[in-house]
Amino acid sequence: MKPIEAAAVVRYTREDGLAEALRGADALFLYDFLSTALRAAWSAADRLRWVHIASAGVDPVLFPALRDSDVVLTNSRGVFDDSIAEYVLGVILAFAKDFARSVDLQRQGRWLHRETERIAGKRVLVVGTGPIGRTIARMLRAAGMSVSGMGRRARDDDPDFGTVYSSAELTRHLSGMDYVVAVAPLTEQTKGMFDAEAFAAMKPGARFVNVGRGELVVTSDLIDALRAGRPAAAALDVFDTEPLPPDSPLWTMEGVLVSPHMSGDVIGWRTTLVELFAENFQRWQSGRPLRNVVNKQLGYVPSGD
Structure with missing residues (x-):
């Protein structure tokens, strides 16, 4: 200064x-x-x-x-584009390669062979097509993933996403996605966009990542949806109440990764x-x-x- x-x-x-x-x-x-x-x-x-x-x-x-x-x-x-994109790629790899369970088994001294997933070819919907969303798209595509976007208007010739769907059709396009990444700005139109209806539209096994704003999500609906297995897992860096209250079920739910609003902070x-x-x-x-x-x-x- x-x-x-x-x-x-x-x-x-x-x-x-x-x-x-x-x-x-x-x-x-x-x-x-x-x-x-x-x-x-x-x-x-x-x-x-x-x-x-x-x-x-x-x-x-x-x-x-x-x-x-x-x-x-x-x-x-x-400032945060590349670091948030790296975070998103990191948590996707953590889910696919089951790193959390490997750490738990190591602490228990257990040798338990498992098979893990490839991320190449998996379908990702990035909700939010600003600079951070675009950087995420480019990084995930470089890793072999199939990425589409969701923004205010639909188009088929986007240089980073290829296809961009209209956010007005969110639930229609969730069912075919393996990963859903929320990075939209918080506006009157996006507040609470991930609610019970949206989570119910996800396919079994889908994973949800929120690096946008906590208020994009209806937290109680997300908790209920995780218990029902749609989505199967979630990586959450932002919350509608921060710090996340100590009594939140999200702290201890299986398949949930909580980080304290730090995805861009390198x-x-x-x-x-x-x-x-x-x-x-x-x-x-x-x-x-x-x-x-x-x-x-x-x-x-x-x-x-």
Whole structure:
């Protein structure tokens, strides 16, 4: 942040001091990207022109007053694409190769020969066709998997997915998939899209991966569906309540992999987030177009989908 400190008055604050720090501020770097404090402090934003959030998802700050204002909102799109794609490939391999059971058997000192699955040729539906979804698609295709996408509009000539289905037809296309990866942004249209009906449409043996937002899923419906075997397993990196409550059945359910919202967090990610903001600050200061400008009505940075 030193180059920025040399060019501007910089105030550092925690949530409880945000309102005071916002008075007279032109720009806000929301480094705590899970914080919802901006809504409560919004009335103090008397000259704010730009908000940058240190995440790809912008739902914590898309309250009506900001959405309807002239304040420009940018995000950190591009920082997490490769690492989240690696996470998705990793958990798919973990399921196919039964790594969790191998670790359990090793701890028990048991030699139990088993057969495992190939991932090549398995069908994957990636729900969310933004940059992260596209990177996931390319990585899974490189591993030999058959990947299709789901977005706002259907098409058959997408360079990364080939076929993209309309999200309005989610349940129709779930039944033929071996893996379903949720990476859609959280909007009014996507909230709760994975509910009892969606899980019932999955075929026996399917696996579900959520690296998007916890609120994409109706958690109670997912728990019931896992108990019924549709999906057969789930890798969950995000939850509607975080941290995941200690009494959640998801902690101990067989076939469930829980990680604490870390799929994109690789060594050096915090530095990369600051560097992206610093580059955007230089653009803003010189009057050049900002990177990653969010369409506040859609809830994400448009990318042709």
